[in-house]
Amino acid sequence: MLAIGQDPVFPWIEPELGIEIGKWELPVLDPVTFESTRPGVFFGGDAALGANNIVSAAAHGNAAAISIDLYCQGKDLHQDRLPPGLNLSSQKMGLHEWIYENDYDGTQRLVVPHVRKSVALANIATEVELGYDIKRACEEAERCLNCDVQTVFTPKLCIECDACVDICPMDCINFIVDGEEDELRARLRVPATNLDQDVYVDGPLATGRIMAKDENLCLHCGLCAERCPTGAWDMQKSVIHLPQAGGLCHE
Numbered sequence: 001m002l003a004i005g006q007d008p009v010f011p012w013i014e015p016e017l018g019i020e021i022g023k024w025e026l027p028v029l030d031p032v033t034f035e036s037t038r039p040g041v042f043f044g045g046d047a048a049l050g051a052n053n054i055v056s057a058a059a060h061g062n063a064a065a066i067s068i069d070l071y072c073q074g075k076d077l078h079q080d081r082l083p084p085g086l087n088l089s090s091q092k093m094g095l096h097e098w099i100y101e102n103d104y105d106g107t108q109r110l111v112v113p114h115v116r117k118s119v120a121l122a123n124i125a126t127e128v129e130l131g132y133d134i135k136r137a138c139e140e141a142e143r144c145l146n147c148d149v150q151t152v153f154t155p156k157l158c159i160e161c162d163a164c165v166d167i168c169p170m171d172c173i174n175f176i177v178d179g180e181e182d183e184l185r186a187r188l189r190v191p192a193t194n195l196d197q198d199v200y201v202d203g204p205l206a207t208g209r210i211m212a213k214d215e216n217l218c219l220h221c222g223l224c225a226e227r228c229p230t231g232a233w234d235m236q237k238s239v240i241h242l243p244q245a246g247g248l249c250h251e
């Protein structure tokens with residue numbers, strides 16, 4: 001969706017205000033902070049960089065809001081802001097902290113209940129989506145596959161007891177002699193034929209072998225981490241930090 005609006009014109013910005021107007025009659029801006037040449041004055045949307053789409057306009061608003069928040073706190077608009085985009089960091093999870101069940105949940109997606117059409121159409125201000133009640137919300141949340149949770153292996157903790165190999169329902173964990181990738185893929189308990197998916201290799205271990213796990217097969221069920229007596233296998237959750245004015249939003 002284009003956010004063209006009308007041609008922004010700034011004849012009302014008097015030259016002595018210190019807001020420099022540049023190419024295309026648009027204000028000269030810092031492209032990161034959206035601050036004009038006058039400190040404390042910010043622009044966004046098509047008044048900032050010209051016509052673009054509505055998503056860009058919303059992103060300008062987000063970037064400018066972060067800048068305004070930092071400005072009001074007397075902080076540096078560049079140094080004290082998180083880089084735009086996503087900032088991933090891992091969160092260590094303890095043995096009993098899996099926040100999901102290991103079983104695949106075959107429940108179909110639950111539709112969000114709406115008010116009756118006759119009620120919704122009678123008044124344009126009616127809130128149409130009623131939202132889930134607590135029971136439905138829990139059922140829907142249980143369907144999450146938690147693909148943000150990853151298996152992480154620490155070789156120095158592994159005593160090569162093979163307990164994780166036994167419990168893995170996909171036979172994707174291997175403790176084997178190292179080798180070239182092509183040949184190693186063929187030697188796994190279940191040969192790793194999907195070349196688009198990496199084989200997770202780590203080691204060497206105390207016996208000189210390595211751990212190789214086919215990421216194409218792993219369900220991220222967490223059973224290896226539950227079974228491992230030493231914590232060599234761990235489930236770690238990636239947390240997405242979205243920069244926003246006033247701090248971070250955790251997803």
Ligand code: SF4
Nearest residue numbers: 168218219221222224
């Ligand atoms: S998370 Fe599950 S499927 Fe993946 S290696 Fe561990 S036990 Fe196997």
Ligand code: SF4
Nearest residue numbers: 158159161162164228
């Ligand atoms: S269960 Fe743990 S200690 Fe045993 S082989 Fe697997 S990773 Fe190593």
